[in-house]
Amino acid sequence: MVVKNRNLFKLFIFLTLILNTVASQNLFCQEFGSNYFAEDQQVQIPYTLIIGSFFFDKTLQKLAQENQTKTLSKFADIDRYYGDKYVTGGALLGLYGMSYLLKNEKLKETSEKAILAAAVSGILISGLKEIFGRSRPYRKDGTLHFKPFSFKESRRSLPSGHAGVTFAISTIMANSMDNTYWKTFWYTSAISVGAARIYKNNHWFSDVVTGSVLGYFVAQKTEELFRENKSNPIFGLTVNNGVTSLSFTYPF
Secondary structure (H helix, E strand, C coil): CHHHHHHHHHHHHHHHHHHHHHHHHHHHHHHHCCHHHHHHHHHHHHHHHHHHHHHHHHHHHHHHHCCCCHHHHHHHHHHHCCCCHHHHHHHHHHHHHHHHHHCCHHHHHHHHHHHHHHHHHHHHHHHHHHHHCECCHHHCCCCCCECCCCCCHHHCCCCCHHHHHHHHHHHHHHHCCCCHHHHHHHHHHHHHHHHHHHHCCCCCHHHHHHHHHHHHHHHHHHHHHHHHCCCCCCEEEEEECCEEEEEECCCC
């Protein structure tokens, strides 16, 4: 049992190293102040990570399935909450509503960013799932079995929606405060969801990496969008004749 837990711990560490590399590369580029290097790395690093992750699919899937324990199974239930469209969506809307009650502009902007990033990630990934039609691990069709536009849940493996949405939200939340512990908490939460999806045999490792990369870059683009449109509110909450409505404006 000790050996099994040790192997799964290695899987978690590997996931952490890979996905934190993606999360930190934008900061790395800014630190060295090279636009050419930044643009070049923004393409090369994610591409390399995604392609490279496919080589680990079978090994990590086998490792996860051979190391099932009651404790780890309970831990893996994190994906029932963080990343679930109803639970996570409700929490974000609740956070947005709370910002109005507290009249907290920073909380309002952060929740707006998180809602937008989660929505865009979810829509983008939902479309890609149908286009790729990759079989989920539990179908036992192999790692490279694709049937585009099959419109079946068992063929919506690539990319991972849970990983994409949670990484988008975690990136926004991590960027909201310059605190190492705060950032570590959010990125580790997103990585844990990705690990849970592999552990439950719902996704391949490459599904998780691809979803995480997409979620991360959607979040960064969302941050950029808000910076460029600081004077023009993207979200708005209005009350008219007792009816509360939420408006959304996307500047082109």
